Amino acid sequence: MKFLAAIALFALAVLAKDNSDVTELKIDTTFKPEECTQTAAKGDKIKVHYTGTLYTTGAKFDSSRDRGKPFELTLGVGQVIKGWDEGLLGMCEGEKRVLTIPADKAYGERGFGAIIPAKSALVFDVEMVGLPAAKRQPEEL
Template identity: 60%
Template structure:
């Protein structure tokens, strides 16, 4: 009986540990195209489809798919949260990644309106739709 109790505590501890909010950006590639002639880099104008959920609870708060339009942005210039500026670098057109973003690389202690509570870690399923690459001279 004592062994069973200890085993239960051990398993519960692992589950609780696994559910802790991330402290660093985690990038998981879920699809990589066979050909990748251009990789996204700072300064590129890109279009990204995404679905954003809260790390705690998994509630969806936004999705470009719902609007039927990818989000256009210039990568690495602060137009989006830091987790995106870092997590989308190196992606190929057609590539899909899951970005698990700690609060300090998302909206931090301010949150975002009533949609994202303060100090929330976020999870984004992303798909690189297009890359308009800048030349080295333009950087």
């Protein structure tokens, strides 16, 4: 019995995630539409659905899906954490990504209240649901 308990503790130690495991932004594209005529660029007003979790525990701390309304932002101007400003660039409408964000591109040393502890790496499951209308030349109108 002690042997099984020791194996279980060892397995937990090996599987445990630590915030220091995440040292750079990781972008995993989980779905990309076949047709993509426009991608998100700095300065674009975009809409995304997202679910945010803590890297270490997987605990959900926020989700636009739970509210039933996408989150709107202007990309690349510092309205959101740096990991989002970088990780959402180049997305097509309908594209889905998982962003694994190190603490220094999230909330860093300060955390976010009691919801996100200081020095926390975060994981966001994001879906681009709205890009600005494509800019058209006058002769195309």
